[in-house]
Amino acid sequence: MTLYFKKLRENAFLPERATPQSAGADLCACLDAPVELAPGGTVMIPTGLAVQPSDMACALLIYPRSGLAAKHGITLANAVGVVDSDYRGEIKVALHNLGTQPFLVEHGMRIAQLVVTPVVFPDITETDVLDETDRGCGGFGSSGLTAE
Secondary structure (H helix, E strand, O other), rough: OEEEEEEEEOOOOOEEEEOOOOOOOEOOOOOOOEEEOOOEEEEEOOOOOOEEEEEEEEEEEEEHHHHHHHHOEEEEOOOEEEEEEEOOOOOEEEEEEOOOEEEEOOOOOOOEEEEEEOOOOOOOOOOOOOOOOOOOOOOOOOOOOOOO
């Protein structure tokens, strides 16, 4: 599979993996000026990129960078961003500050990571009956807390 990236701004950075086996490729901020992210605040950060995957049976998932989250409380407003394979607009990242201090997002800063995953496109069918299972309707917490 190939991801074809189009730079929408000349100063945009193509995603890069930190190591050959990194699951995610880092997305960088593409900014004209630094953006301050206040505690509890959310900002949309542009990447200056649009993308086209060679295989349409995939989704591009945007995850937080663990170092930003652990050290500064910077995560994604939507937990995981989803870029559909047929989207051709600019990839933007909704950053959220869970920390107690303002955080300065600067041009070229690695702000998120992009992971490609296969997607199954099932047919959607209504039914009146579902198969019985041992779990049944047991929801959140119904399987307990311990491994025993």
